[in-house]
Amino acid sequence: MNVSENIIQYLADYGVEHIFTVSGGGSIFLNDALGKSNRIKYICCHHEQAVAMAAESYARMKKTLGVSIVTTGPGGTNAITGIAGAWMDSVPTLTISGQVFLEQTIKDTNLRQLGIQEINIVDIVKPITKYAVMVERPEDVIYEIQKAIYIANDGRPGPTWVDIPANIQNSSIKSSEFKVFQKNKSNNTDQEFISSKVIDNVIRAIKKAKRPLIYAGRGIQIANAEETFLNFVRKTGIPFVTSWNASELVASDHPLCVGRPGMFGQRHANFIIQNSDL
Template identity: 50%
Template sequence: MRVADFIFKYLADSGVRDVFMISGGGAMFLNDALGQEKRIRTICNHHEQGTAIAAEGYARATGKLAVASVTTGPGGTNAITGVIGGWLDSIPILFISGQVKFSTSIASRPELPLRQLGDQEINIVDIVKPITKYAVMVTDPQKIRYELEKAIHIAMSGRKGPVWLDIPINIQSAEINESDLENYVPVEEKTVLPQDEIAALYRKFLTAKKPVVIAGHGIRLADAVESLDQLITKLKIPVLGTFEGFDMLPSDSPYFSGRIGTIGTRSGNIVLQNADFVLCIGTRNNIRQVSYNYENFARRADTVAVVDIDPAELQKNTIRITDPICCDAGVFLKEFLAAAEASGVPDFSSWLQWSIERERKYSVVPQAEKGMPGVNPYHFTRILTELLPEKSIVSCTNATPSLALFQSGIVKKGQIMYCNSGCAAMGFGLPAALGGAVAAKNGELTICLEGDGSLMMNMQELQTVRHHNLNMKLFLYNNNEYCSIRQTQDNFFEGRHSGCDNGSGVTFPNWKVLSAAFDWRYEEICSAEEAVAKLPAILSSEGPVFVEVKLVPGYRFEPKLSSRRLPDGSMVSASLEDMFPFLPEDEMKQNIYQG
């Protein structure tokens, strides 16, 4: 068989059932072999950025390795934004690229500073090395099993992430005997379980009065959501959601107390800043979460423990960490639960009740003023998520859709909700939703929360969804501008706009006409009342539906962390609990736990 045939046979034997791809001359044997492997469904995108991001969405929805195949030159470079997203958010994706034959590649003449030798060639391996866990050009047909197994092992081990195999066309077509191929044997890493550190941390927990758990995306990556639920049920303490991990705790959980960060919920940040014991599990505490005023993060806490599988994340010069624990989140959860069962758990009911009361008090979402056209995005998102079934998949793009979902969305048990946090690229929502819809083997409803600016970046994937008649409902948050950019320019440049709206050079198409061109059913929602009336029928319908949600003009992202102007005119970064719109001083005092 050919090397190309072996690649996809091996992947199919390993359980891969879907591959995202765009064909190309430099990958022609890969394309042919993929088409011949009947156990794998091929999802043909219309841009390689869509291919890469769809693979990310698939990996997020399944918890498994995703596979993407592209061609040489621009086929590889077009995929880079998706690679970055997977790299920063720890998503396991195997990229397989075609390449010119080795004898006409610059790799064959390393002594020369050539830019290009073969037709449409680019040295993709060196380009993606800084943003992958492993990247290599396969130059020996007999090494294909070794390199495949090595790449997959690396992608799925430790802190997960993307890997890249570049296959020259003469290697793709080379004949091999499968029984002669060398296996990759992983070097057995001696993992030392930090039992002493975990035991010491639990002793601190026993003396705490106001403990909280911050649940990060690393818990889902470790396939440990059930372990989190078991631990929280045992400890009976407040749990706070993170931007990448907020879908793991249902909103009706008796322990849910909000979500944290610069664009978190007011209740989540208030509870965090009152806690004396903060346990961060599987979250890297990025700047969006801890703010630039990170010295004040968990400022009343005697203990700030961070559990992360990546030792580098425990050594950053940002928040104060009293107890760094380098450990897989799933392993830690089981060990901490064992400690709780062995040593018992104090009664934190008063603290828990106080925290839940804060969440209830500040969970009200803003509505459009009477007489104003459109619907407030926070209000619409609350209405929508209240109606979504359990086990639905929700992909959202950045800015308005992701902020509205994070701050006002209702999460139900079994749902998967995701947005890319580290890269935060416009154009993420639709292709990532495509990946989620492909992963929904039992017909689970897939929701795409998309912005008008973002959809313009990858709208071609509407055709991919239509081609496969996927059960996706796309909600276009139409504000007719780049809302986050407009707000930034209003704040910093006295309302001078550049490249953010109609008056400064950015316009959008007629969405009804565009959806018809892609043969999507079209619906329009212009008010909260219409949302309540129309959504049940939309959500229960079959196939793709394009819903244009016309938003109220001029809305702002609130609450959010903002700087305070002091009496002398100087600006100071506010602490996390002090979100804009600022609360009266007497109310802020009421938000200090006195138990």
């Protein structure tokens, strides 16, 4: 098996059922391995922006990792808008991009491009991903895929990106030669914890407030804390508004739900926020 076939097999073993893609020369071995798989269904889009957005939407609806494969150069840059959306809305996705042969990458040559449709996509997407890396050795591929998946889901979720040169994609390697990612405390990407002092301050502020209001966002859904949230508002009787991304958090006819604020929300929700004291 080559590296690409091992990647698809690992993703299937992990539980990935669908991958969104636009085929291209830079990702040809990944696309070939995906096409041969009878365990993962591939969904072809007409544009890489749609690929990234489809993976994000899939992750939202299925509450799982959204996976996509794009080619080098414009294939990667076209996907950026969808990746930015996943970054801002904390949606776990994995993008695997094809790249030119490793020896055709610019590295420290001071050239703007060496290989066909080559671009340093990793540095471009780093600000809008939790983790982005180009793999330079066949034995590191599964390690980087495992690490990217872990980071995408750990703490506050978000997109990750693994860039794989074509010659690495097609390298033959035994499964036993792959490095394996081991989770440990140093891998944790979000290590902020709320202290008991902060919680006590919040409780005091709620008791003191005359017109408290909860602004409920997508973080509740990310933490799978919907039931905890509903129990809290039921016990306290505090009304709440929902953010755009959490509009489906609870039925709009809930007696304590007073709408969705913002430019695309309702006027009364904005008015209530304006007049709340906490």
